[in-house]
Amino acid sequence: MLTKVETLLITVVLFIFLTGPMSARAQPRTEVPSRARSGHSTAWLRDMSRAECCMQSNKVPVVQHAHHVHPLTPLITYSNEHFSPGTPPSHLSPEILDPKTGIPRTPHPSELSPYYPLSPGAVGSIAHPLGWFMPQQGQHMYSIPPGGFRHPYPALAMNASMSSLVSSRFSPHMVTPPPHGLHQTGIPHPAIVSPAIKQEPSGDNISPTMQARKSPAPHKKEEDKKPHIKKPLNAFMLYMKEMRAKVVAECTLKESAAINQILGRRWHSLSREEQAKYYELARKERQLHSQLYPGWSARDNYGKRKKRKRENKPDSKPEDFSIRSKKQCVQYLPSEKMCDSPASSHGSMLDSPATPSAALASPAAPAATHSEQAQPLSLTTKPEGRMHHRFPLPGKASGSTSSSSSSSSSSQPSSIPVGTSGSQPTTPILTRPIPFTSLHPSMLSSPSPFHQAALHTHHALFQSQPLSLVTKPTE
């Protein structure tokens, strides 16, 4: 017999369950009972395992984190339509209209990509840097703070579209007003952040909008003059931005290092199509960026950040990495897993039936992409990563990407891994149980929250799978 209280509780839980955040919603995950993670002794590792646990377990945060899981994340993170290969032409693009209000938004240049500040001069010159795509990606891409509403991004804040979108559509209490009380017109551009980083005399002509937040440096003036133009985000960064919130919510983890590891693995578990979308997005971002800041060079930002360690000489023996005294590179994840993950994902890639020729057809996403996906290991941090054959990076091949993609396009992206896979069967440990691609296309092209939810679910599925597989002692 249930007491009133119990009944009430159940009701509440049900309510939350039904109306609550999708991210927290029970997702039909193929449950992997045992997260036979090898012993994690450190707190970090514990967290990690917990994180994985979260990812694999349904009971997660539905209630527990209901308050802090942002219900919007699944909805407002990347709207998948942005990625959809079949994204309608810009003139049809829904994004131009405020999805919620339906009010046609004039794609103010500054909104093309909220991420980049507009260089006064550049703006005009930019007819349609990415006309066919930008209005969509740009906005949403960065407009939605992954950490979102819990930790409103200062710079990301929200641009006009975002705020209107969110505020109009979602309950107000979730929407934190622009932290700095910036007007919607005074959109802070994330890319132009001139934070603590000391400005380096880099030649760029950007309106002195943002003022250094922290740097008390005497050269503020200079800073103002030359705001720090950030690098365009790469595919993975974009992915992280989108997914971080989810992971944080699901796992209650906050340490970025740990989260990033998770994301890294998830990234590898993504299908080609999905990754391709991010690559595509990234490519366009770069395009836009280059158009906005023609003279900008990544090198301009060199030295703005306090020397980055990077002690890991590829040569340095694994043992050597003790060099780092500070916070000794804690392997949030078992090292072997880390290694496997990639390999496994690799395998999955191979398995992946889909020949997202369409998606990959784009110059950026291209096959090259693939190679990278298959080539997960970061050389920088993982010495042994090297062992994996290195595929030509798409980036370098930026030019080549297109070529490669185009050339190999016919041969399908799958060909990329070929080199690797072909030569090294790297035991396709990871076989994707669910033909992810099957549900994908529709979801991608559909802005419907449901689709997105589905996508989210899909993500969730994958999260768990790779992890489970990882546990396999692949060697």
Added chain:
DNA sequence: CCCCCTTTGAAGGGT
């Protein structure tokens, strides 16, 4: 207060 950690990708410079 500042840097580190961690991830992948892009890009630039050096060899």
Added chain:
DNA sequence: ACCCTTCAAAGGGGG
């Protein structure tokens, strides 16, 4: 052509 380094995000942790 290849290798190495730096930076992009992000937020807790540590010195």
